[in-house]
Amino acid sequence: MRTLFEQLHDFLPADAVLLSEEAVRPYECDGLFVYRERPAAVVIPETLEQVQQVLKFCYTHKIPVVARGAGTGLSGGALPHKAGVLLSLAKFKRILNIDPVARTARVETGVRNASISQAVAAHGLYYAPDPSSQIACTIGGNVAENAGGVHCLKYGLTVHNILEIKVLTIEGELITIGSQAFDSAGYDLLALFTGSEGLLGVVMEVTVRLLPKPAAVQVVLAAFDSVINAGSAVAEIIAVGIIPAGLEMMDNAAIRAAEAFVKVGYPVDAAAILLCELDGSPEEVEIQIQQVRAIVEKHQASEVRLADNERQRLQFWAGRKAAFPAVGRISPDYYCMDGTIPRKHLPMVLQRIHELSEQYGLAVANVFHAGDGNLHPLILFDASKGQLHQAEELGGKILELCVAVGGTVTGEHGVGVEKLNQMCVQFNSQELLQFHAVKAAFDPANLLNPEKAIPTLHRCAEFGAMHVHHGELAFPELDRF
Amino acid sequence: MSDTDIALSLQSEVQAAIAEKIPLRIQGGGSKAFYGRTSQGKCLAVAPHCGIIDYEPSELVITARAGTPLKTINAQLAAQGQHLAFEPPHFGSTATLGGTIACGFSGSSRPYLGAARDFVLGVKCITGKGEMLHFGGQVMKNVAGYDVSRLMVGALGSLGVLLEISCRVLPMPVQQVSLRLPVDNEAQALQQLTHWNTQCLPLTASCFDGEAVWLRLAGVEISQARQKVLAELVSQEIASAFWENLREQQLGFFTSTQTPLWRLSVPPTAPSLNLGKSIIEWGGGLRWVYSDLPAEQIRAAVEKIGGHATLFRGGDRTAEVFHPLPPVLRKLHERLRQQFDPDNILNPSHFSTHW
Numbered sequence: 001m002r003t004l005f006e007q008l009h010d011f012l013p014a015d016a017v018l019l020s021e022e023a024v025r026p027y028e029c030d031g032l033f034v035y036r037e038r039p040a041a042v043v044i045p046e047t048l049e050q051v052q053q054v055l056k057f058c059y060t061h062k063i064p065v066v067a068r069g070a071g072t073g074l075s076g077g078a079l080p081h082k083a084g085v086l087l088s089l090a091k092f093k094r095i096l097n098i099d100p101v102a103r104t105a106r107v108e109t110g111v112r113n114a115s116i117s118q119a120v121a122a123h124g125l126y127y128a129p130d131p132s133s134q135i136a137c138t139i140g141g142n143v144a145e146n147a148g149g150v151h152c153l154k155y156g157l158t159v160h161n162i163l164e165i166k167v168l169t170i171e172g173e174l175i176t177i178g179s180q181a182f183d184s185a186g187y188d189l190l191a192l193f194t195g196s197e198g199l200l201g202v203v204m205e206v207t208v209r210l211l212p213k214p215a216a217v218q219v220v221l222a223a224f225d226s227v228i229n230a231g232s233a234v235a236e237i238i239a240v241g242i243i244p245a246g247l248e249m250m251d252n253a254a255i256r257a258a259e260a261f262v263k264v265g266y267p268v269d270a271a272a273i274l275l276c277e278l279d280g281s282p283e284e285v286e287i288q289i290q291q292v293r294a295i296v297e298k299h300q301a302s303e304v305r306l307a308d309n310e311r312q313r314l315q316f317w318a319g320r321k322a323a324f325p326a327v328g329r330i331s332p333d334y335y336c337m338d339g340t341i342p343r344k345h346l347p348m349v350l351q352r353i354h355e356l357s358e359q360y361g362l363a364v365a366n367v368f369h370a371g372d373g374n375l376h377p378l379i380l381f382d383a384s385k386g387q388l389h390q391a392e393e394l395g396g397k398i399l400e401l402c403v404a405v406g407g408t409v410t411g412e413h414g415v416g417v418e419k420l421n422q423m424c425v426q427f428n429s430q431e432l433l434q435f436h437a438v439k440a441a442f443d444p445a446n447l448l449n450p451e452k453a454i455p456t457l458h459r460c461a462e463f464g465a466m467h468v469h470h471g472e473l474a475f476p477e478l479d480r481f
Numbered sequence: 482m483s484d485t486d487i488a489l490s491l492q493s494e495v496q497a498a499i500a501e502k503i504p505l506r507i508q509g510g511g512s513k514a515f516y517g518r519t520s521q522g523k524c525l526a527v528a529p530h531c532g533i534i535d536y537e538p539s540e541l542v543i544t545a546r547a548g549t550p551l552k553t554i555n556a557q558l559a560a561q562g563q564h565l566a567f568e569p570p571h572f573g574s575t576a577t578l579g580g581t582i583a584c585g586f587s588g589s590s591r592p593y594l595g596a597a598r599d600f601v602l603g604v605k606c607i608t609g610k611g612e613m614l615h616f617g618g619q620v621m622k623n624v625a626g627y628d629v630s631r632l633m634v635g636a637l638g639s640l641g642v643l644l645e646i647s648c649r650v651l652p653m654p655v656q657q658v659s660l661r662l663p664v665d666n667e668a669q670a671l672q673q674l675t676h677w678n679t680q681c682l683p684l685t686a687s688c689f690d691g692e693a694v695w696l697r698l699a700g701v702e703i704s705q706a707r708q709k710v711l712a713e714l715v716s717q718e719i720a721s722a723f724w725e726n727l728r729e730q731q732l733g734f735f736t737s738t739q740t741p742l743w744r745l746s747v748p749p750t751a752p753s754l755n756l757g758k759s760i761i762e763w764g765g766g767l768r769w770v771y772s773d774l775p776a777e778q779i780r781a782a783v784e785k786i787g788g789h790a791t792l793f794r795g796g797d798r799t800a801e802v803f804h805p806l807p808p809v810l811r812k813l814h815e816r817l818r819q820q821f822d823p824d825n826i827l828n829p830s831h832f833s834t835h836w
Contacts, residue, residue, distance in 0.1 A: 101679055102750045124681075146624045157622065159631070160599050173809045180748040182591060182766045185789040185804035186814055187640070188598050191631030195624045212681045239539040241562055241652030281683070284701035340620040342540055372621040411622035419625070426625055430612045437820035438627050442813060454626065 004061060005041040008085075011053040018042040027086050030071040030078040031133070034335075034388060035417055039066070039080030044088045048174070048204055051087070055202065056172040058085055064450050065170070067198045069110060069141030072133040074336060075416025077145065077197050077452060084450075089140055092204065095119050103210040104163060104180065109140030109203050113147070116208060125210040128155035131412070132321060140203045146195030148412035150246045150320075153371035154279075155211065157412070159194040166205035167193065170443045180207065192438070197414050198449040200442040214279035217245070218289050221316045222296035223270035223303040227251060230272040231346040233299035234370045237276065238343075240295070242288055246277035247371030248320050251350065254327070254365040254378070258319035261326035266319050267303055274301075274370065275320055323367045324378065331363070331380035335391045339402030340374045340411035352401055353377055360394040362387065374411035375402070400425050415453045423453075424460035432457060484532025486546065488605075488613065488644050494525055495642060495826065496611035504829045507638040509548060510575030513584050517637050519798045520831040527579055530644060535619070538563060542602060542619050544647040547579025554578055558650055566594040566651040570728045579643040585635025588728045589686035589697070592749070592763045598634040600649045606633060606641035609822025619647045638828045639836070640821040654685070654699035659720030660712040663693045667753045667761070670694050674765045675750055682706050688727055689761040691734060697724065727762070734760050740773045741796030747788030754782055769793075780804060801834060811835060 008017045018024050019041050028036045040063075045051045058065045064084030071078050080086040092108035095116070099105070100123040105116055113134040117126040130149035131137055137147065143165060148157045155161070164178035178190035193200055224230040230249055237244065250258065250273050259266040266273065274296065278288045289306065296304055307313035319326070327334045341349050350366060357364040363380040377398055381387035399409040399422040409415070409422040423432070435454040439446065455463075498505050504522035508514075531548035538561040545554055551571050558564050568588030569581045582604075587596040603617030617623055617630035633640055664670045670689035677684065677696055683706050686697035697720070698706055707714075715723070726732045735742070745754065749765035756779055757772040772779060776792065783790040789804035796802070806814060818836040821827075830836075 099750075101675060102748060103679070146628070148622055152622060156595070156599065159628070160595060169809070169813075175807070175809050175813070177810075179746075179789065180787045181746040181789070182749075182763055183585075183596065183635075183746050183789075185791075186806050186810060187636055187817060188585075188632055188634055189810075189813070191598055191628045191634075195628055200627075215681070235539040238541060241655070243651065280700065281702065281705060283705055284703075287701055340622045342542075342619060344537065344540060369622070374620075374622045406618065407620050408618055408623040408625045410625050411620070412624060414624050415626070423625060427615075431614045431616070431626070434608065434612070434614055434629070434821070435626050438629070438817070441816040441820045 004063070008041060008043055008054070008057065011057075012043060012045060012050055016044045016046065016050070018044070024086070027068065027071070027080060027088070030068070030073045030076060032074050032076045032416065032418055035076040035079050037080050037082050039086040040083055042086045042088060044091060046091045051168055051202065051204065052172040052174070054085065054087060055168055055170055058447060059170050059172065059445070062445060062447065064447050066449050067140075067144070067202045069138035069144075070112070070136045072137040073141060073145060073416065074338070074413040075410070075418040077414050077416035077449070079417055079452075081450065087202065089138070092140075096205070098123070100125065102180070104207050105210060106205065106207045107139055108205055110138050113137050113139060113142055120210055124213050126213055127208050128161050128211050129158050132324065139206045139208065143194055143203045143206055144196065144198045145412070145414045148374070150248060150369060152369065153247060154243050154245045159191055161209050162190065162194065162206055163209055164207040165190065165193060165203050167201040167203055169201050170445070170448050174204070175201075178207070195414070197416065197453040199439050199453055200448065202448070214245075216282040216285040217277065217279045217313065218285050219275060219277040219307050219313045219316050220289060220292050220296065221305040222274045222276070222301040223267040224272045224274070224300065225270065225302050227272045227350050228347040229299045229301075230274050231343070233274060233296045233301070234346075235343060236295050236299065237292055238371070240291065242278070242291060244276050244292070244371060245279040246275065247369070248275045249273070249368040249370040250320060250323065251366040253363060254323050254367050255319070257326040257330050257365055258323050261329055262318045262322050264315040264318050270302060275316055320367065323365075327365050327378045327380065332382040332384065333388070333391070335379040335381065335395055337377045337379065337395050337398050338374070338410050338413040339399050339407055340372070341402050341405050341407035343370065343373045345405040346370070349375065349401060349405060353398055356394055356397050360390050362391060362394055369411070372411070373407065396422060417452055420455040420459060421463040423455050424463050429457050429460065432460070485529055486532070487530045491525065491527065491530060491642060491644065492607050492611065492613050495607050495609075498523065498826050499609070499611050499824055502824060503826070505826055507583070507642055507828055509577035509580035509583075510550065510573065512571060512573030512576040513580050515794050516584055517831045518802050518833070520828050522829065525642065527642065528575075528577060531577070533557060534645060540619070541650050542647055543650055544619060544645060545578050546645055547577060547643040549578045551576040551578055551581055559653070562653050563650045564653050565600065565648060566590060567597050567600055568728060569597060570730070572729065578646055582634055582646050583636065583638045583643055589688065589724055589762055592766055593685045594651070598631045601630050601634050601646060602649055603647040604630040604633050604643055605645040606643050608641045609824060609826045613644070614641075617647065621649060637831050639818055639832050640827070642827060655701045656703045657685075657697065657699040658703065658707055659695060659697045659715040659723070660707070660710050661693045661695050661715050662712040664689070667759065670761060671753060671765050674761065677710070678749065678764045680709060682709060684764070686724060687762065687764050690727070690732065691758065691760065695723065727760070732760070734758070734769075739795070740771045741792055742794040743770045743772055743779055744791040744793040745770060745783050745788055746791070747783060747786055751786040751788065754786075756782060776800065803833060
């Protein structure tokens with residue numbers, strides 16, 4: 001007799017179903033390697049109808065389904081379910097339509113983020129959200145995670161840059177959410193689905209909004225002897241009314257790691273550097289560059305550099321963009337966190353991270369989307385020395401700190417399996433139950449990406465975390481630094 | 482009005498209504514009472530719950546209680562050179578922030594700077610279960626949990642009574658000019674709007690008022706961009722009166738007739754619909770039409786080009802005023818509403834005859 005999963009062959013081609021232990025192994029994790037699980041089956045359908053059949057099959061037999069794009073996520077969102085089907089959407093990679101007049105592109109779910117911008121470049125257009133994995137990550141995954149990038153402050157996240165999605169429900173019904181107009185009838189399900197981590201439906205097609213490439217782009221690199229000065233320069237840039245295209249900060253550990261890797265001449269003795277990118281018409285960029293220059297000088301920048309040409313501009317960015325792999329070179333393992341904080345708390349949060357780093361005996365390098373408050377502390381550790389648990393614990397403390405100052409445990413990487421415990425800190429039990437209620441409206445049998453994104457109350461009780469009430473109940477020790 | 486926090490008493494009122502199964506009609510300043518379906522129920526007055534809770538210009542975020550008058554918020558922001566960049570209409574001097582967000586209204590800048598939902602970062606609300614919950618927060622990047630705060634935008638209170646809202650704010654433009662190009666007819670206007678949409682101009686508003694196409698350019702330095710458009714430069718005074726009257730529906734077009742006003746949201750490049758005399762905004766994407774044609778006929782015409790039609794003012798407000806949803810989507814809406822308000826207490830039937 002055939003097993004349940006062998007019945008997938010009834011409606012899928014032979015090579016679209018993987019069942020053996022070795023065949024499914026490549027799918028056992030996403031970008032967060034520390035969590036691994038082998039699914040009961042991997043399916044790689046090619047048509048929408050096949051996906052529909054897979055979902056109907058799973059719905060009928062109560063089998064969990066985990067959808068997967070490129071598997072570049074950093075929170076274990078695409079971690080397979082051991083009793084479930086891993087639904088790979090890798091074959092849906094057609095660009096269906098480009099409309100240069102309406103400035104939209106309609107693409108299948110598996111199209112890579114960067115290939116959208118490449119495809120529309122000839123029209124002088126691009127797709128703005130640029131997560132650092134953009135050469136590999138897919139648009140469907142971007143929608144599931146509400147992916148950001150370094151240009152969010154000015155151009156927004158995925159939710160601000162998509163118009164319409166076609167989604168399959170767990171029952172295999174195809175629905176259109178959003179529209180080709182600026183809004184649509186009913187509730188804003190487009191916002192609800194964006195960032196829902198594959199728990200509400202399977203995104204099959206996305207219409208993205210395209211932007212014209214700016215006529216001019218310029219970047220300022222400023223070095224500071226203190227993180228506090230760099231932080232106050234950031235606050236003033238925003239306060240005077242400048243919205244930079246990108247505003248990034250790196251601390252000394254991150255600067256050193258990046259410079260050792262890309263060798264572009266970063267000032268390795270600086271406590272922090274700021275990279276401030278401005279775009280727009282040549283005239284406005286020129287005006288704002290001078291304003292930014294004056295502000296960083298006022299805040300005692302030890303050095304200010306302006307890119308003389310496009311090559312140099314890309315060099316300035318090279319270190320920032322390579323920060324993660326650069327840290328990967330100097331440490332056997334690293335763990336990337338993703339909290340967001342109100343900008344004003346930056347110096348205090350960095351100081352506290354430094355203290356935690358010493359307490360746990362693990363180095364931390366910080367890269368920071370300073371414009372929008374999204375902090376990526378990179379915890380350096382050596383798994384072969386049994387430091388994973390310490391690294392996770394330190395990471396958890398950092399996220400709890402972010403919540404305590406009024407921020408969030410995840411700015412752009414998602415909760416996945418990684419930050420389930422910290423969700424118990426950010427939300428109270430009624431709020432968590434309301435999230436489960438939202439899921440129940442779309443997936444009452446809890447089959448789509450189960451046990452991700454929203455913790456059960458049972459788990460929170462076991463974790464024993466104190467719910468920190470949106471910064472209102474700050475940890476008492478925060479007053480001391 | 483002084484700052485007052487009546488969240489707990491509002492919660493008690495909702496809990497009492499749930500216990501007694503009495504529907505509630507949520508009311509802010511009453512400026513948008515014309516909108517949505519006629520709603521019956523005991524009045525839940527949110528306007529006294531008011532005051533700005535937190536505003537730091539360098540964080541680009543303002544948090545205020547739902548009953549805070551929109552004009553108070555605008556004045557506070559303007560004093561710091563900032564604004565709500567989605568330019569919400571007030572439709573009356575009593576407009577509140579909560580009502581604005583619950584209706585999800587956005588003004589002329591919507592295609593260029595974003596809609597109300599794009600600027601909402603977090604909410605505190607009371608659900609139809611009587612629970613006071615927080616979603617989102619005060620930071621721009623936040624993907625913890627489902628985006629319930631944006632879901633509340635435009636939900637007309639049917640998923641929760643808004644108590645507090647955090648909104649992202651933006652600096653006001655340094656320079657701004659408005660230009661006017663007379664055109665012969667609507668088709669020519671749509672052609673012009675599409676043309677200027679693709680010209681890399683720093684547009685922040687556009688309109689066809691029946692006689693001319695109006696464009697508003699804004700930015701740090703726009704003199705070069707302004708040169709690209711050969712059109713009449715409108716004085717600041719006339720221009721700001723025009724955009725304000727357009728936003729508040731005080732132009733002659735909006736005040737001269739009694740037939741129902743339809744709001745048609747369509748793909749901006751869609752051709753003229755010929756449903757009646759219209760004003761066009763949003764680069765072609767928003768069309769206001771006075772028409773007493775049957776609702777089915779208007780909806781069919783708009784649906785055919787991928788849009789949706791709302792009976793904005795007047796007409797039969799006991800029938801559906803929003804575009805009916807396809808069956809599967811309708812089922813999901815009903816279930817979602819059920820999960821937030823199982824007893825149908827909050828603004829029942831305000832959104833739809835079904836939920």
